[in-house]
Structure formats: C-alpha cells, structure tokens
Amino acid sequence: MFSYYLQLGLRSLRRNPVLTALMVMAIGFGVAASMTTYSVFRATSQDPIPQKSSQLYNTQLDNRGPDKLEKGEPPPALSYKDATALLRAHKAKRQAVTYPIGVSVIPDNPSRLPVREGAYATGADFFPMFDVPFIQGTGWTLEDDEKHASVVVIAKSLNDKLFDGGQSVGKQMNIDGHLYRITGVIQDWAPQPLFFDVPNTGGFDDGAQVYVPFTRAVDLKLPNAGNNSCTEEPGEGWDNYLRSECIWLSLWSELPTKAEAETYRQYIEGYAADQQRAGRFSWAPNIKVRDVPTWLDVQHVVPKESQVSLIVSLGFLVICLVNTVGLLLAKFMRRAPEIGVRRALGASRKDIYAQFLIEAGTIGVAGGVLGLILTGVGILGVGLVFPEPVARLAKLDPVLILITLVVAIVASLIAAFYPTWRAAQVQPAWQLKSN
Amino acid sequence: MQIKPILSALRRHKAGTILIALQIALTLAIVCNALFIVHERVDKVNRTTGLDETNLIAIGNDYVGAPETFAPLMKTDLQTLRSLPGVVDAYVTNAYPLRQGGWSTGVQTDPDSKKEGISTALYFGDDHALKTLGVRLIAGRNFNAGETQTVKREQQPGSPQIIVTKALADKVFPDGNALGKVVYLAKGKPSTIIGIVEKLTSPWIENNYVDGDYVVIMPVIFDSSFQNFLVRTQPGQEDAVFKAIPQALYAVNRMRVLPEKLGVRRFEDVRARAYEADRGMAILMSVVCGVLLAITAAGIVGLSSFWVGQRRKQIGVRRALGARRSDILSYFMTENFLIALVGVVVGVVLAVGLSQWMFTHFEMKRLSLTYVGIGVVALLALGQAAVFAPALRASRVSPVEATRSV
Numbered sequence: 001m002f003s004y005y006l007q008l009g010l011r012s013l014r015r016n017p018v019l020t021a022l023m024v025m026a027i028g029f030g031v032a033a034s035m036t037t038y039s040v041f042r043a044t045s046q047d048p049i050p051q052k053s054s055q056l057y058n059t060q061l062d063n064r065g066p067d068k069l070e071k072g073e074p075p076p077a078l079s080y081k082d083a084t085a086l087l088r089a090h091k092a093k094r095q096a097v098t099y100p101i102g103v104s105v106i107p108d109n110p111s112r113l114p115v116r117e118g119a120y121a122t123g124a125d126f127f128p129m130f131d132v133p134f135i136q137g138t139g140w141t142l143e144d145d146e147k148h149a150s151v152v153v154i155a156k157s158l159n160d161k162l163f164d165g166g167q168s169v170g171k172q173m174n175i176d177g178h179l180y181r182i183t184g185v186i187q188d189w190a191p192q193p194l195f196f197d198v199p200n201t202g203g204f205d206d207g208a209q210v211y212v213p214f215t216r217a218v219d220l221k222l223p224n225a226g227n228n229s230c231t232e233e234p235g236e237g238w239d240n241y242l243r244s245e246c247i248w249l250s251l252w253s254e255l256p257t258k259a260e261a262e263t264y265r266q267y268i269e270g271y272a273a274d275q276q277r278a279g280r281f282s283w284a285p286n287i288k289v290r291d292v293p294t295w296l297d298v299q300h301v302v303p304k305e306s307q308v309s310l311i312v313s314l315g316f317l318v319i320c321l322v323n324t325v326g327l328l329l330a331k332f333m334r335r336a337p338e339i340g341v342r343r344a345l346g347a348s349r350k351d352i353y354a355q356f357l358i359e360a361g362t363i364g365v366a367g368g369v370l371g372l373i374l375t376g377v378g379i380l381g382v383g384l385v386f387p388e389p390v391a392r393l394a395k396l397d398p399v400l401i402l403i404t405l406v407v408a409i410v411a412s413l414i415a416a417f418y419p420t421w422r423a424a425q426v427q428p429a430w431q432l433k434s435n
Numbered sequence: 436m437q438i439k440p441i442l443s444a445l446r447r448h449k450a451g452t453i454l455i456a457l458q459i460a461l462t463l464a465i466v467c468n469a470l471f472i473v474h475e476r477v478d479k480v481n482r483t484t485g486l487d488e489t490n491l492i493a494i495g496n497d498y499v500g501a502p503e504t505f506a507p508l509m510k511t512d513l514q515t516l517r518s519l520p521g522v523v524d525a526y527v528t529n530a531y532p533l534r535q536g537g538w539s540t541g542v543q544t545d546p547d548s549k550k551e552g553i554s555t556a557l558y559f560g561d562d563h564a565l566k567t568l569g570v571r572l573i574a575g576r577n578f579n580a581g582e583t584q585t586v587k588r589e590q591q592p593g594s595p596q597i598i599v600t601k602a603l604a605d606k607v608f609p610d611g612n613a614l615g616k617v618v619y620l621a622k623g624k625p626s627t628i629i630g631i632v633e634k635l636t637s638p639w640i641e642n643n644y645v646d647g648d649y650v651v652i653m654p655v656i657f658d659s660s661f662q663n664f665l666v667r668t669q670p671g672q673e674d675a676v677f678k679a680i681p682q683a684l685y686a687v688n689r690m691r692v693l694p695e696k697l698g699v700r701r702f703e704d705v706r707a708r709a710y711e712a713d714r715g716m717a718i719l720m721s722v723v724c725g726v727l728l729a730i731t732a733a734g735i736v737g738l739s740s741f742w743v744g745q746r747r748k749q750i751g752v753r754r755a756l757g758a759r760r761s762d763i764l765s766y767f768m769t770e771n772f773l774i775a776l777v778g779v780v781v782g783v784v785l786a787v788g789l790s791q792w793m794f795t796h797f798e799m800k801r802l803s804l805t806y807v808g809i810g811v812v813a814l815l816a817l818g819q820a821a822v823f824a825p826a827l828r829a830s831r832v833s834p835v836e837a838t839r840s841v
Contacts, residue, residue, distance in 0.1 A: 022733050029726055102661070104499035104692050113685070114499040116692035177500045223588070223659075231551075233622060237589045304797045305716050308472070311793075315465045316723055319458060323734035326454040330741030385715035422450070 002358065009359030016331065020363070023327050027367025027415075028374055030320030031408045033313035035371065036378030039400055040386055041310045043393035044204070044302045048191035052131065052254075053292035056195075057261060059086060059251045061272050062286035064231050074286050075229065076199040076299065080218075080242045082271075083249040087123070091267045092253035093260070096123035097214050099249050100200050102225040105210070106174040107162060117158060119210035119225075120197070121217030127153065127186075129254045130196065137169035137184030140213060144183075148215040152180035158209040159185045178220065180212065192393055193301045195292050196252055200226030203301035204389035224248045253289075265289045303390060321415045324363075328419040332356060339423055340431025349424040356420040357413060364412030368405040375404055441770045451738055452774055459778025459814055462731045464785035467810030468793070469720040469727075471802050476717040480710045484532035485600075485634030485648070487569025490523075490673050491702040493531060494664040494680060497692040505658050506585045508688060515687050516664060517563075519679055521672030526563040527656065528663050530556070530638040533709040537638030539645050542607055543619040555603055555649040556637035557620070559592070559657050565632065567667045573601060575614045575630035578654040585656045593624025594653045600635050602648040604628065620651065640709050677701060728817060735821035739771065743829040750829055751836030760830040767826035768819060775818035779811045786810065 013020040047053050061082060062074040069075070078086075083097045103119040126132070127139030136159075140151040152173060159168055172179045190207025197205070212222075221238045226248065234244030255261040265287070272285030290298065332339075339352060376396055383391040445452045496512070498505050509527050516525040530537030541552030558564075561583040565572055578596060586592045597620070604613035617625045632652075637645040668676040680699050684691065693699055700708075707714075743750075750763055790802035 019737060022737055026730050026734070029730065033723065033726075102497070104497060106499060106690075114690060114692055116497050116694050233591065236591060241589075303712075304799075305712055308793065308797055308799070309716070309719055312465060312469060312720070312723055315461065315789075316727055319461045319465065319727060320730060322454060322458045322461065323730055326451065326458065326734050327737045329450060329454065330738055334741060334744065385719045387711050387715075418450070 001354070005355045005358040006362065008355060009362045012331075012335070012359060013362065019327055019331055023324050023363050023412075024366045024370055026320040026323045026327075027364065027408055027412055028370030030317035031367060031371030031404060031411065032374030032378055034310075034317045035375040035400065035404045035407065036382065036394070037306070037310040037313040038403075039375070039379055039394040039396070040306050040382060040390065041302065042400075043395070044193065044306050044390060045296075046192070047293060048193050048195045048296075049130065049292060053195075055254055055256050056129065056292050057092075057253045057255055057264065057289050058196075058292075058295045059253065059268060060288040060290070061268060062283065063245050063247070063275075063281065065281075065283050066286065068231055069286075072286065073298070074288055075247045077227070077229075077247040078249045078251055079245050079247050080249060081245075083251050086251055086268070086271065089267070089271070091264055092255050094125035094129040094254040095252065096126040096129060097249050097251050098122040098126065098196060099214075099217075099224050100197060100208070100226040101212075101217060101222045103175045103210055103212075103222075105158065105162065106177070108174070115158075115161065117209040118206060119212065120208045121212055121214045121222060123214050125254070126211065126252075127184075129252065130191075132189050133187045134184050135187060136167060137182070139211075140183045145213050145215050148219050149213060150178065150180045150216055151183045151213060153184045153186060153211040154182060155186050155188050155207075155209040157188050175210065175212070193296055195296055196250060197226070198296065198299045198301060199250070203296070203299070204387075204393070206389075218242070261289065261291075303386070305386065306390070309385070317411065321411055324412065324415040325418055328360060328363075328416055329422065332419045332423040335423070336426050337431045339426040340428040343426065343428035352424040352426075353420055356423050357416055360412050360416030360420065361409060363416075364409035365405075367412055368408030371408050372401060372404050375400070437766070438769065438773070441766065441773060445770065445774070448742065451742065455735060455738055455771075455774050456778040456781065458731055458734055459775050459818065460782035460785055462727055463779055463782025463810050463814050464789050466724050466727060466813070467786045467806045468789050468802060469724045470810065471790070471806045472799075473717045473720045473724070474806070475800060476713040476720075479640065479713050480717070482636070482640075483634070484636045485568075485570050485632070486532060486702070487667075488702045488706065490668045490670055491567075491569070492666040492668065492673065492677055492680065493534070493700050493702060493705050494666065494684075495694055495697040495700075496662050496664060496684070497694065498660045498662070498688075499690040499692060501660075504585070505660060505662070506656055509656060509662060511687055512664065512684060515683050516666055516680070519666075519676055519683055521668050521676045521679075523667040523669055524563050524567045525664055525666040526560050526567050528564070528665060529559045529657055531558065531568070531663060531665055531705075532636040532638060533640065533705050534638040534663070535640065535709055539637070540620055540651075542603070542649075542651065544607060544616075546619050546623065546625070548619075552619075553603070553606055553649065554645050555599075555651050556639075556645050557592070558635075558650060558652045559655040560652050561654055561656070564652060565598070567665050568635070569667065570635050571633040572598075572630050573633045575628070577630060582654040583656060584654065585658055588657075588659050591621035591624070592653055592655050592657065593619070593621030594626055594655055596629045596654060597626045598630035598632060598652040599628055600648050600650045601631055601633055603650060604631050606647070606649060620653075626651075626653075640713075673701065728813075731814075732817055732821040735771070735818055736825060739767065739822045739825035740828070743767070743825045743832075746829075747832055747836050748839075750832040751834055751839075754832065754834040755837040763830040763832070764826050767822055767829055771818050771822035771826075772815065775815050778818075779814055782814070783807055783811065 060074040063079055087097055098120050101119045101121050104114045104116050106114045124140050124142045124145050139153055144151050168182050171182050193203030194201050194205050228246055228248045230246035234241045234246050255264050268287045269285050272287050275281045379394050379396050382394045498508055538557040539554050540557050542555050543552040562578045562580050565577050582596050613628050616628050635650045636648050681693055793799045794801050
C-alpha cells in the first residue's frame with residue numbers, strides 16, 4: 001500500500017508543478033536558513049572538553065570593591081598577588097595560571113625570517129589538566145616550574161616549520177633571544193570555545209604554538225599580550241605591576257568531585273575573608289568558582305549575532321511552515337471530489353490519512369534534499385556573515401545532514417497534519433452529489 | 436464597498452483566512468525587526484572616522500629580540516618609509532581608529548582628584564601624525580619636532596603638550612576655550628591642550644571603553660617591540676607603496692615580524708575587518724527579509740488562486756446577476772485587504788513583543804516605530820500585489836460558468 005500511495009502522491013505533485021515547487025522551496029529555504037544558523041550556534045555553544053568540563057573550575061574573586069563591578073560580577077581575571085597566593089596554597093588536584101604572551105621565534109637558520117607565534121605562560125599542570133594531546137615528549141614538570149626553568153612545549157605546526165616535523169624533544173630553541181629546551185610537542189590544540197582564555201580571545205581563536213613556564217615568563221618580565229585592567233595606576237616598573245591590583249591572570253583548577261569543588265570554594269571564600277580581615281579588602285568576600293559550561297555561559301561566549309540569527313531563522317521556518325499548511329490545504333481540498341470517490345468506494349479515514357501524509361512526506365523529502373543543498377551553500381557563505389574564527393567552525397557533518405533531513409520531514413508532516421485531517425473529514429455523499 | 440458579504444464568505448473559510456493572516460503577522464514581526472537590525476548596522480558601518488581613509492596604509496610590526504631600546508629601530512623605519520617613492524608622510528603609533536585594540540585612560544582637570552576621570556582613547560604620534568591621518572586641526576597648532584619624547588614601557592606617558600578631539604574638548608570644558616587649558620592623564624604630569632582636531636574616533640567600534648569620539652594625541656614614541664606605522668601615499672601610488680613596504684622594511688632590519696593577517700594592510704581592509712560582523716548581520720537580515728517577503732507573496736498567490744478556483748461558480752452567478760468585472764476584482768482585493776489588516780494588527784503586537792524580548796536578552800536597541808510603519812505598509816502592499824493576479828483571473832470568469840453543471 002505504501003508504494004501505491006507514494007505513486008499517487010508523486011502523480012499528484014506532478015499535476016501541479018508550480019504549487020509543488022512552491023512548497024518544496026518554502027520547506028527547503030526554511031530548513032536551510034535554520035540549519036545554517038544552527039550549525040554556527042552548535043559550534044559556538046559546544047562543550048570544548050566534554051570528558052572533563054564539570055571537573056575544571058575557573059576562579060574569580062573581587063579585589064576592586066562592589067562599587068566598581070558590573071552587576072556584582074567579580075572581574076574575569078586575577079591579580080598576580082591573588083593568583084600566586086592561591087597557586088602556592090595548592091588546594092586542588094591540579095592547577096595552573098595562564099596569561100597570553102606574544103613571542104617571536106628566531107630560527108637557527110639565519111636566512112629564514114623570525115616568526116611571530118601566539119603563546120601562553122602557564123604551569124606544568126596545564127597539560128595533564130586539559131588533556132592536551134602530545135605527539136612527542138611530555139610537558140615540563142612541577143619541578144621545572146619551581147626552578148623557573150627555561151623549557152618550552154611547542155605545537156605541531158611550529159615543529160614542522162622549525163624542525164621539518166622531526167624529533168625535537170631535548171633540542172634548544174631561540175625565543176626573543178633566550179634559549180629554551182623543548183620538552184614536548186603537542187598537536188595543534190585549540191579546543192573551541194577556547195575556554196581557558198575567554199577574556200582575551202572571546203572564545204574563538206587559533207590557540208597557541210608555544211607554552212612556557214609562568215615562573216620563567218615572570219622572571220623575564222614577558223608582557224601580557226591580553227587584556228589588562230587596572231582601577232588604579234600600578235606605578236612604574238614590573239615589580240609594581242606584580243604588586244598591583246591590576247587583573248590579568250586566569251587560574252584554572254581540576255577538582256574531580258563535587259565535594260572537592262565545594263571544599264575549594266570554601267577555601268577561596270576563606271581566602272577572601274582573610275584579605276578582608278587583613279584590611280586589603282574593605283568588602284565582604286565575593287568569589288566565583290565556576291565549571292567550564294557555567295563559565296562559558298556567564299562569559300557570553302556564544303556571539304549575540306549567532307543567537308539572534310538563529311531566532312530569526314527559526315521564525316523564518318515557522319512562516320515557511322504556515323505557508324506550506326496553506327498551500328497543502330488548498331491542494332488537498334481541491335481534491336475533495338477524488339477523496340469522496342475513494343471514501344465511497346470503501347477507503348477508511350485511516351487510508352486517507354496514510355495517503356495524504358505520504359504525499360506530504362514526499363514533499364518533506366524533496367524539501368529536505370533542497371534544504372540540504374542550500375544548507376551546504378549557506379555554510380560556504382557563513383564566512384560572509386560571521387567573523388572568520390567563528391565561521392570556520394560551522395561544518396556540514398553527517399549529524400547535521402541527518403538533522404536537516406529529519407527536520408524537513410518532521411516539519412512537512414506537522415504542516416500536513418491539519419490539511420490531512422480536513423481531507424479525511426470530507427463527506428463522500430456531498431461530493432458525489434455535486435458531481 | 437460590500438464588506439458584509441465578504442465577511443460572511445470568510446466565515447466559511449476560517450482555516451485559509453487564519454493561515455494568511457497568521458503568515459502576514461509573523462512576516463511583519465520578523466521583517467520589521469530584521470529591517471531595523473539592517474538599518475542599525477548600516478548606520479554603524481557608515482560612521483566616519485575623521486580620517487582621510489583613501490591612500491592610507493597601516494602596518495603592524497613586531498621587533499624581535501630584546502635590545503636596550505627600540506627607538507633607533509623605529510627612527511630608521513620611519514626614515515625608510517618616508518623616503519619610499521609615492522609616500523607623502525608616515526608616523527609610528529600605538530593605535531588608530533578601527534584598529535579594535537588600543538589604550539584608554541582617564542582625563543582629569545584636578546591633579547588631586549580621586550575619581551577616574553573621563554575615559555578617553557590615547558594615541559601616540561609626532562609632528563607627522565596629523566598630516567598622515569588627514570585629520571583637520573580646527574584650533575591651536577600641531578606638535579613640533581622637538582616636542583616628541585621617548586617613553587619607556589614601564590613609564591606613565593604624560594607629555595606637556597597634547598592635541599585632543601573637539602568632542603573631548605567640549606566634554607571636559609563644556610564652556611569652550613579648551614585650548615591652552617591643562618589636564619592630567621597621569622599623576623603629577625600636567626598636559627596643555629595645544630591643538631584641537633575636528634574629528635577622530637577611538638580604536639573601538641563599540642563604546643565599551645570610551646563613550647564617544649574622545650581621543651588624546653601625545654607626542655610620544657613608545658619604546659616597545661610592537662608598533663603600528665601609518666603611511667599616507669600619493670593618490671594612485673597606494674598599490675605600489677603597499678607592495679614595496681615589506682621589502683623595504685626587511686631590507687633595513689630583518690629582525691622583525693610583519694604578521695600575516697595584521698601586518699601590512701590598506702586602510703579599507705582595516706575598515707572591512709572592523710565591521711565584518713556588522714556587515715555580515717546586515718547581509719543576512721536583508722536576505723532573510725527578501726526571501727521571507729517572496730515566500731509570503733507566493734503563499735498568498737497560492738491560496739487566493741485556490742479560492743478563486745473554488746468559487747468559479749459563485750463568481751459566474753454574480754456576473755450573470757449583473758456584477759461588473761471591476762466588482763469581482765475589487766471583491767477579492769478587499770477580501771485580501773481585510774485579512775491583511777487583521778494580520779498586520781496581530782503582527783505589530785508580535786513585532787513589538789519580539790523586539791522587547793531581544794532588547795532584554797541581547798541588549799539590542801528597541802524597535803523604532805518608523806520601522807513598524809514601514810513594515811505595515813509594505814505587507815499591505817505586498818498582499819494587494821500578490822492577490823492582484825488571481826483576482827484578475829477571477830474577474831475574467833464568464834457568466835456562462837453559472838449555467839454549467841448545476
């Protein structure tokens with residue numbers, strides 16, 4: 001019966017090519033617009049580190065006073081004083097401070113030009129804590145951190161550039177005139193959103209090719225390449241900067257269980273209370289210890305453009321559906337006499353339902369295929385609408401293809417429901433009489 | 436006009452009527468919000484910077500290594516750039532309009548004030564800055580060569596002479612006469628306003644850091660590894676200079692990086708990059724509006740044609756009873772107008788609701804009523820245009836139809 005209804009459906013669609021084309025296009029455009037914007041939304045709202053996102057916590061604390069905060073939200077980064085104090089206390093399984101630096105790598109071969117690379121100063125725990133994938137060697141050790149060692153971890157692309165992709169662990173490299181020993185080479189690793197450095201990247205960035213110990217970077221006075229915010233002049237010189245209340249450092253901690261997270265939170269609260277007692281803060285502790293999903297949410301990582309365009313295109317899909325309902329209604333009701341004959345010849349209402357839903361389903365499939373093609377075009381064109389770091393995340397993968405087809409078919413079935421119901425209500429007697 | 440019979444006819448086609456009205460309502464809600472977004476973004480993209488943006492090249496440059504000072508390197512580079520054929524002038528700075536990154540600081544009139552002052556953007560430059568940027572000095576004088584100081588990374592810059600924008604001058608000194616007044620940008624370092632420029636925008640396109648066109652230019656060479664050079668070329672020489680710059684700079688000093696993406700850029704590229712997201716949003720919303728209106732029009736054509744087809748007999752009867760073609764035409768036009776009217780009334784409510792929702796969730800501006808008005812007129816016109824062809828076909832139904840198969 002299914003194939004017979006399918007044949008009937010196809011024949012009926014061919015009888016009214018303009019109407020059919022209109023419906024297929026409405027569904028196709030609606031689905032494509034929604035899926036294209038959804039692909040961007042999905043990419044920007046994904047969990048960058050799903051296996052661990054609920055065990056990794058960012059620490060914030062208010063070191064400037066409630067009158068200088070927006071909606072009571074503590075600043076997104078820490079001062080050197082607080083970051084290093086919390087690091088020393090070591091109340092988490094692993095923890096690392098990060099700040100972005102800009103470095104120039106000077107190749108040994110004097111005929112080659114220096115290259116500028118994005119870099120982070122961080123701690124040994126960074127690599128195991130964030131499951132950074134190594135292809136050679138390992139990260140540096142906690143001992144290296146303590147010794148302020150001149151060691152470095154580089155990423156694959158830089159290793160390809162400097163060492164033609166060969167074994168480079170143990171070799172020296174020259175960064176801004178200082179020699180560093182390479183302890184490991186990682187993949188070109190940049191989880192998106194780049195959760196551990198949202199304040200400086202907005203969440204979407206190539207990531208870094210070079211990682212050096214935080215302690216070493218501070219010794220070398222490597223300036224912060226990211227945002228720096230001071231409410232008071234820090235005074236001149238690096239040491240005054242370190243002593244100041246300027247905020248520029250992120251502190252991440254790995255806390256495997258909820259209980260550990262709670263203990264950590266209480267510790268931070270206690271730390272802030274101590275600062276208040278010591279007279280440094282004249283306000284009650286205002287701290288936030290947030291896991292990755294909460295942190296990304298609070299930092300509004302998903303671009304406003306992405307959300308607005310998703311909402312608008314969903315509205316667009318709804319209008320396309322209303323349009324399709326109208327057209328299907330017109331199409332089905334025009335065939336009232338035919339329905340009357342079928343009913344008179346013994347077809348049950350259920351049969352009518354099946355026939356017309358299958359016909360609508362074929363429109364859904366056709367709309368889905370058109371939608372898929374248009375989604376492909378749309379994703380190619382995403383670069384025109386969204387900035388490059390976000391646009392390149394939108395991909396037409398099997399999951400999206402499946403979602404597109406399912407959405408198209410489900411949408412057309414929803415659209416067909418009312419017209420089909422009306423078709424099934426047709427009274428055979430009336431139709432036969434008037435013919 | 437015979438509205439009553441139209442209404443009683445519509446009562447028998449509830450589903451179709453509701454569908455068309457609903458579609459018009461939803462389309463109105465989306466279209467006027469989308470058009471409003473387009474308008475807002477286009478306005479933003481069209482804002483001027485106060486610069487003469489043609490024949491201007493921006494260079495991001497990073498010196499490699501850690502010499503005692505970068506000042507001599509900068510001096511050599513400036514000489515190199517200024518002596519390139521086709522170059523009018525050049526200077527070195529920390530930031531410029533549309534760069535989307537720069538410095539902001541507070542301006543005080545009282546040296547002992549504890550408040551943060553008025554937040555302003557801070558540009559470094561020298562006596563060549565104004566000429567290179569192409570901004571207009573409306574009061575006072577330019578810097579002279581002797582006033583440029585080299586400031587170390589860890590020092591607080593606060594030159595004795597500064598040039599400010601008119602917007603900032605009026606903000607700090609609302610009575611006018613800002614020229615010659617003293618302000619403080621760093622503790623204990625008075626700066627005299629020696630010149631006022633007509634317009635110059637901050638490096639940011641959003642007012643997150645600076646609340647207007649508030650800019651201070653200081654005659655300062657900032658001694659750090661990352662520098663921006665701006666180069667003004669003679670008309671018609673921009674391409675030649677653009678191509679010559681990397682070679683010329685690498686020839687005098689190889690220990691530098693001109694980054695791939697933000698290295699040597701024509702100012703139009705700087706502008707395009709700054710407004711990428713806004714331009715994209717405007718394009719997207721325009722496309723959505725266009726397709727949406729087309730689909731709604733097609734839907735109205737489809738449903739109206741169906742109605743006309745369904746009522747051929749009744750039309751025939753009316754014609755046979757003496758109705759003219761124009762009566763039939765105006766019947767369908769009026770019918771559509773009534774439905775569209777209901778649609779736009781609902782649509783206005785939805786549009787305002789949607790705008791309100793986006794206002795609270797995305798800090799977007801509230802929809803201006805002009806756009807609602809434009810949307811209402813557009814959709815009523817669209818409905819009339821869409822129904823015209825089916826209505827015309829209806830008016831051509833011959834009275835003979837009435838006699839068939841009854």
